[in-house]
Structures are given as structure tokens and as C-alpha cells.
Amino acid sequence: MSTLIPPLPPGIGLMAASPNSGPQDGRYQQPAPALQAIVDAPRAPALSLSPRRDLAAMVQTPPLPGIEEVSQPELKLAGLRINPRTCAASRYAYGADLTLLDIASGKESRIRGLPRALRVSDLSWAPDQRHLAFSHVAYKGERGEVQLWLVDIAARRARRLVSQPLSAVLSRGFSWLPDSSGLLLQLRPAGMSKPPAIHPVPTGPVQLDSDAEGAVRQLRTYQDLLRSEDDARLFEHYVTVQLAHTDLQGSVRLLGEPDLFSRVSVAPGGQYLLTQSIMRPYSYLVPVSGFGERIEVRDMHAKLLHTVAMLPLEEGLPPGNDAVSAGVRHVSWRADAPASLLWAEAQDGGDPARHVEHRDVLYLHAAPFHGAPQVLARLAMRYAGIAWGRGDVALLNERWHKTRAVRQWMIAPDHPTLAPELIYEGSYEDRYNSPGAPVLRADASGFPRLVIGPDTTILLDGAGATPEGDRPFIDRLSLTTRKKERLFQSAAPYFENAVAVLNEEGTLLLTTRESPTERPNYYVRDLRLPPEAQLRALTNFPHPTPQLREVQKEQIRYRRNDGVELTATLMLPPGYDAARDGPLPMLMWAYPQEFKSASAASQTTGSPYRFNAVSYWGPAAFLAVGYAVLDNPSFPIIGSGDAEPNDSYLAQLVADAEAAVDEVVRRGVADRRRIAVGGHSYGAFMTANLLAHTRLFRAGIARSGAYNRTLTPFGFQSEERPFWQAAHVYQAMSPFNHADRIKDAMLLIHGEQDSNPGTFPMQSERMFQAIKGLGGTARLVMLPNEAHAYRARESILHMLYETHRWLDKYVKHAE
Secondary structure (H helix, E strand, O other), rough: OOOOOOOOOOOHHHHOOOOOOOOOOOOOOOHHHHHHHHHHHOOOOEEEEOOOEEEEEEEOOOOOHHHHOOOOOOOEEHHHHHHHOOOOOOOOOOEEEEEEOOOOOOOOOOOOOOOOOEEEEEEEEOOOOOOEEEEEEEEEOEEEEEEEEEEEEEEEHHHHHHHOOEOOOOOOOOEOOOOOOOOEEEEEOOOOOOOOOOOOOOOOOOOOOOOOOOOOOOOOOOOOOOOOOOHHHHHHHHHHHEEEOOOOOOOOOEEEEEEEEEEEOOOOOOEEEEEEEEEEEEOOOOOHEEEEEEEEEEEEEOEEEEEEEEEEOOOEOOOOOOOOOOOOEEEEEEEEEEEEEEEEEEEOOOOOOOOOOEEEEEEEEEOOOOEEEEEEEEEEEEEEEEEEEEOOOEEEEEEEEEOEEEEEEEEEOOOOOOOOOEEEEEEOOHHHHHHHHOOOEEEEOOOOOOOOHHHHEEEEOOOOOOOOOOOOOOEEEEEEOOOOOEEEEEOOOOOEEEEOOOOOOOOEEEEEEOOOOOOEEEEEEEOOHHHHHHHHOOOOOOOOOOOHHOOOOEEEEEOOOOOOEEEEEEEOOOOOOOOHOOOEEEEEEEOOEEEOOHHHHHHOOOOOOOOOOOOOOOHHHHHOOOEEEEEEOOOEEEEEOOOHHHHHHHHHHHHHHHHHHHHHHHHOEEEEEEEEEEEEEEHHHHHHHHHHHOOOOOOOEEEEOOHHHHHHHEEEEOOOOHHHHHHHHHHHHHHHHHHHHHOOOOEEEEEOOOOOOOOOOOHHHHHHHHHOOOOOOOOEEEEEEOOOOOOOOHHHHHHHHOOOOHHHHHHHOOO
């Protein structure tokens, strides 16, 4: 019910490879002051636009949390990570301040009565815009809770609305009623304050069965699964919620009995609830997303009226990236009707290997849910979402991963016998020809709807990819005549992106505007005015790293040996001159991507007019200590036609790297003997492979990676074949199998509590042991209490310290 605009970009325990390789006291280390300044640079706020789009809630992004906060208690149950102190998800981002920004005047106003030590977890505007609800995570000693607060917009005053704490494990715990008269709550049940006792002595073994007659299933490698009946009872304790209603005075009315509700939503007409409840039996093989569910319609007192579906436990899908569940899925309310349910059902049993005329059928079922549901559409590909407008206009999407095909249809929901009209057909890899996404706006009930103008026109918001870089646009498209009118497009020397359309005509925009030396700020652009008078600044965030204002950035293009065009962002330190200073040591940071066509892989990505943001997370931080940086060079892995990309992964990966190295050396900005390569996750996997199969790089930085693909035997990244169908691919692509060929220095960094499927911490531990046992040069750093991405300030600083030290020793000062 709110439009959240993400924050603008800003500008540890230890294991050593040998006694002399680094600090051994097990303490966090501080990087060079130039790197520490980047970590502590001010961070821009996030904006949440009001329904009428004349106000915005500004949520201040705080500094990085300390390791003490990141190390709070954490339960790992059914793929969830739960803070038992707060009965909420344990890893979340929060805001440290909340203000209101008037879009017309640009005036920012304070809100009185906010809690001390504010931690805004979620917020939501009332559909009538008179109030703003937000959750605040409060701590008192060893106890904590998620509180619901309410802001009176006219009075600019906040108060706690209800005394009972929210349950925020599977949801944010609150949502507005469509008439703005109150909120639907998910509370911690009053009688469940103490978790169930854990048996210190096992009562029996864990037992798993497999039926020899069972169908072939993808069993992806998940972490944090249930391991015992004790775990199951603990899981139930923390996901059980009490539904409730509160009015704007804080008067709470409980709705029905506590249950394991995973999702609850109110119908647009405000008379029904759609609930999804987790059912036993549970699984030790899949997370909660695979558990059985009851999907039901209830009245506003939570009385059961209609059962939509009873979905069984599902331990894996059929093979293939286009595989889905066999039964009812994606159940939701139709946004432009008082109470109509929409869902999809696969006609191929969810198995993409089966050949059928229609892959999915969409159904509509209107209240009071008597009789048979109505067929809304039959799709040749998988259902991929719908944008509701009105009874005669909705836009329906379908796509197929195997071919990257996508189609968009215009349908008339109130007239399902009318033939759908094709609006767009193409490849979702083809960025140059992407029409953009329909602009949606919250209606009076708070539900997103198409902005439909005269002659049945809609607005489209697109990235505007071109050979010269991205140029975001807003178009007006007539669904009747198919004619397009370009209302706005970003133009050099700025990168301007429309983050919201402020009026139905599409002539008043909220944008962010930036240049290589100017940080993104918010502007209002009025297209009805002369060009020179259209733009009005709304914010004035200062440069986060003024010491790096003069960083040099260039979007470069070059070719792979097979003619595929590649793109990269070349960044050079302030004041550097290649002719005068000669080549620099370089850090190259990349992430491979799979494509089905060379033409799509060759398309330009990014923009030369984006802000030269220097973040602690990517490679650009090392500009501050004298390195050249090649950021996000294209590493396409192409599988045209029936070919699978990974069948030629290594050859293409090496060709991508050779092309990038040759280009920066040709430009005279890098020394061929002093280049490092690095990446995170799949980029770490890439790094290890490049060190194993080339001598292009003097060192590698591999963060949170996976190196042995036999540990992810049912697929990884976009590879959909299981190990047993493509054993040679899995073996060849696993750098662990070629650790004896790694002759250059490799730094491995990993979060000890990585929960990402496939990138188990063991992957880095075993890779390090292999290199060490084979006499190679490596270092392993395991960051305590960190997951796939790292959050604590101490962890980030130590990561930079280790990386800088590694680069200086093995790259900058290499013999």
C-alpha cells in the first residue's frame, strides 16, 4: 500500500594459511583510513511515496550495525532465520529516523512523538493518506518486540497504536483495511510466551524415506532445515500468529484462534480475508516454502467460508527452470473487483518436459465462491503476473525460461470469452527492445492498478537500453491503436530515472538525477513547462566521498575473440594520467551471466552518466588506495539454440577474461603482470576457475563462493540439468577439481552463517584445504555471524583490510 523507493547509492574471526601470512590474534582489523572513510560515509534515505503522491516519508538509513547487534540470538528453522527475542526475522534493514517531505514545496517536516532509538522495520500509508503505520523494533534488556506505531499526518505526531507485539517472522505483521478505518494485525499469541522445551537426550533417530516409484524431482541444496521433532515444535511456536483487528484508537479485537498463518490479505471490498496456513507433515529436505498449505477464504471475524485449495508437502519440483507446482499456485485477489480470486494451475503437471498445448490456465472465482471458477486465460507458457486496470483492460504476462521468450496480452477480465490481444512478444534478454513495465498506481482501496487514460492509453516505464548506455524513459501507449508517444527520456550528460509518475497524464514525474560527479538527488520534472523550466530540485544530498569526487570513469566497449561485444566500467583514481603515471595495478570484479543469443549478450549495459559511487561492497573502494578498477566487465556464457551455455563455460569464461585484460593493457592503464580478479558468490566461483585455468591474474579475491558443483547436484545458477545428466559439465566447471592448477594467490572470504542455497561455508573451507594441501598460496577468512552478504561494520572493515593487504602483497608489490 506504499511505494517504496530504495535508498540511493553512496558514493571477524580468522584462519591463516601459514604462521607468517597475517594476524593471528583472532581480532578484527582496521583497513587503511582511506578505506575506512568509505565505510563510514553518510548514506542517503529511502522514500515511501504517499497514495496521492504529494508527500513522501523519508526513512534515514543508519550507519552499519555493530557486530554486537549482528550477533543477536538466531534460530535456524525450516529455511527461516528467527530472532527469538523479537519473534521476527533476524536479519533486516531498518531506518533510524522518519520525516515527511512535501513534494510541492520540498519542505521537510519532523514528526513528534517518535520512539527513542527508532528502528523502523516496515511502513505503510493508509489508502486515504491520513495516517502512516510503521513497525518499530524495540529492545529492553534481553527482551525485544516488534511494535506497531501510527503517525497522524495532519498533526505530524506519532504514537504507539497497540500494546501487543507483532509477529514478524513470515510477514511484516500489519496491513491496512481498504477503507483506512483500521488495520489487520498478526500478533504474537498471548499464551505462547515461552518456547517449548527441547529434549536434551534424543528420543529417536531422524528417518527419511524415498519411494522407488516416485517421480524425479529437483532437490536443491537448502540450509537451515528442520532436523528433529523438537525443531518442528519450535518452528510452530514462532510462526503461530493471532489474527486481530484494530481501529485507529488502538481498540483490538481478536479474530478466531491462533494458527500457522503464513500470509493474510484483505479483499479490495473489505469483506473477506484470504489466508494461507502451514500444515503438517513438515520436511527435513525442503524449507517452509515447500510445506503443505491450506488456502482459505474467511469473513472479517476469521470464520471459515471457503477452502480454495489444500496443497500437499512438496519435496522438490520436476527438473528444469520452467518447472512449477502441479496444483493451485499464485492465489491472490483481483485488484479491480470487490472479492474475486485469481490463481494459476499447470496443465503439464508442472513438468516442462511434457508437451501440452497450454502450460497454464488462469482461473477467476468471485464471491460468494459458489459454483465452478471461471477460466480467465489459457497460456502456452508460464504465468508471469498480471496488471489489473478495469473490467475491460488487464495486462497478462507469460514467459518461458528455456527460450527466454516473453509475451504480454491485453485481456478483458469481465468478458473472458473475448480473445486476448497480443501487446508485446520478444525475448526478456533483449534489453534494447524492451517496451518497459506498465505504470501502476494505488487506487482508493490501496491496491495497485493500471493508470488508464483516454483512448485506453497506459504509461510505460523503461530502462531505455541503447548501444550508448541506458536512457530511462516514460512512454504513453494506446492499447487501441498501438501508437506510442515518448513523454520523457534521460539525456546526456545526466542519468535521470523516473522513480514515480505523480499524475495520471504522465507529465509530472518524480525522478532521480545524477552525473559522474553529482550524487543522485530527487527532482520533480514537469513536462508541461518549457524544457529549461521543467526541473525542480527536491533534495540536496551532499557528495558522500568528496575526497574521491574526481574519480575518472568511462564506459568501454571491446570484443571477445569470437566477435561478441563486451561492456565494462573502467574507473581510475583522481588525478591519474596514463601517459604520465604509466599502468597501475588493477582489480577486475565480475559476475558471469548466461544468455541464449550472442546478440543479447553483446548489448551495452549501464550508463556512462551514472554517479561515480564508491561503495565498500564493490571494487571501487580500492581506487582510494591507488588501484585501477574494471567494474562489471561482461562475462557472458552463451548457449544458442539447443546448446546449453555451460557446455562451453570454461572456454567462454577464459575468452571473456582475455578480452578484458587485453583491452585495459592496450589502453595503458593496467600492467598485465599486476591484475587481480575478484567476485562475490557466482563471481567467486568465476574467480577460482580463472585462477585454475589461466595465468592472467596475479591474485584472486573470492567472497562467499561455491567451488564443488557436485555439492549442488540438482542444478546451480541457471543450469537446470542435474549432475547425473551432465556429470562432465559439473566436473569440468568445479574449480575444486582443478585446485592443483591454481598457481596464483587466492583469498577466500566467507560468512560463517551463509544461508544461501549452494554456497555453504564448507565450500570455502574445503577449497582452502585443497589449495593448502597441494602447496598453493591461499588464505581463508571466516566472518562470524555473517550470512551470504556481510552486515557488521567490523566485518566490512576487516574484509577491506584483508583484501587490501592481499592486493598489495601479491599484486601491487609483486615481483
